[in-house]
Amino acid sequence: MTPDRPNGDGPDRTGQSATSSVPDAKAALRRELLDRRRSRPDAERQAAREAVGGHVTALADTLTVARNAAITVAAFLPLPTEPLDPVALPALAARGVRVLVPAVTGASPLDWVQYRSAATTVGEHGIEEPAGPRLGPDAIGTVHLVLVPALAVDRTGHRLGRGGGHYDRTLALLDTVGTISPPPPLLAVVFDDEVLDALPADPLDHPVTHVVTPRGGVRAVGSAS
Ligand SMILES: Nc1nc2c(c(=O)[nH]1)N(C=O)[C@@H](CNc1ccc(C(=O)N[C@@H](CCC(=O)O)C(=O)O)cc1)CN2
Numbered sequence: 001m002t003p004d005r006p007n008g009d010g011p012d013r014t015g016q017s018a019t020s021s022v023p024d025a026k027a028a029l030r031r032e033l034l035d036r037r038r039s040r041p042d043a044e045r046q047a048a049r050e051a052v053g054g055h056v057t058a059l060a061d062t063l064t065v066a067r068n069a070a071i072t073v074a075a076f077l078p079l080p081t082e083p084l085d086p087v088a089l090p091a092l093a094a095r096g097v098r099v100l101v102p103a104v105t106g107a108s109p110l111d112w113v114q115y116r117s118a119a120t121t122v123g124e125h126g127i128e129e130p131a132g133p134r135l136g137p138d139a140i141g142t143v144h145l146v147l148v149p150a151l152a153v154d155r156t157g158h159r160l161g162r163g164g165g166h167y168d169r170t171l172a173l174l175d176t177v178g179t180i181s182p183p184p185p186l187l188a189v190v191f192d193d194e195v196l197d198a199l200p201a202d203p204l205d206h207p208v209t210h211v212v213t214p215r216g217g218v219r220a221v222g223s224a225s
């Protein structure tokens, strides 16, 4: 982030703004973070995607060993600018992990489809999603690890997404339908320089418990840290 802005309307060092609302501050930050993602050199992006893919598969291995049983991971089909190698999905499936990926259904919590192959279809808003039967939003309650796409995360676990509220609604649903004990880590997936000191937040923002970055690996944030 630009560290200092002299008395303007933009976000200051804390991500908050003296004069704009939380939604405006979030929108301004989103634009900056997306611009920065788009301007990353291909080599940096690819190295980041591979590193995060390795951290995620290693964590899935650890959770599988700890439970001594196959686990379910809520993943996502990475967009071109996101720091997750798409190869991580078949790599997880090849390890026996049940991999779910999201499908958008309006302003409801995300629906889920089991990832079985790279075959995709174009869903709402032109977003790519996997072909296959919909499992329903409550499928999130069967998950042992949630990978949460994010544009940034702060040290208290606040996360900035793309602005649809899809993951906030989904993680709120998990609080009521979750059947897994202990509850699954909620792992925000970001670049190293997207872990910020503070983000603008409102009461509907659902915090994450962990963050994974290319160089930092998996770390706890917020009350889990
Ligand atoms: N990989 C991924 N899947 C996800 C999400 C996400 O953030 N990432 N979502 C989180 O809620 C939901 C979909 N929301 C989305 C919102 C905007 C765009 C979008 O702007 N797409 C641009 C490419 C942007 C980029 O590469 O950075 C486009 O298609 O042109 C995509 C998905 C569910 N699935």
Ligand SMILES: Nc1ncnc2c1ncn2[C@@H]1O[C@H](COP(=O)(O)OP(=O)(O)OP(=O)(O)O)[C@@H](O)[C@H]1O
Pocket (backbone or CB within 6 Å): 026, 149, 159, 160, 161, 162, 163, 164, 165, 166, 167, 168, 169, 172, 204, 205
């Ligand atoms: N649990 C919820 N129930 C109803 N509306 C919600 C909920 N969570 C978020 N919203 C609404 O969704 C909209 C977008 O929220 P926000 O800007 O926090 O999205 P985001 O976290 O960036 O997106 P996403 O969760 O999809 O990654 C806001 O209008 C917010 O009030």
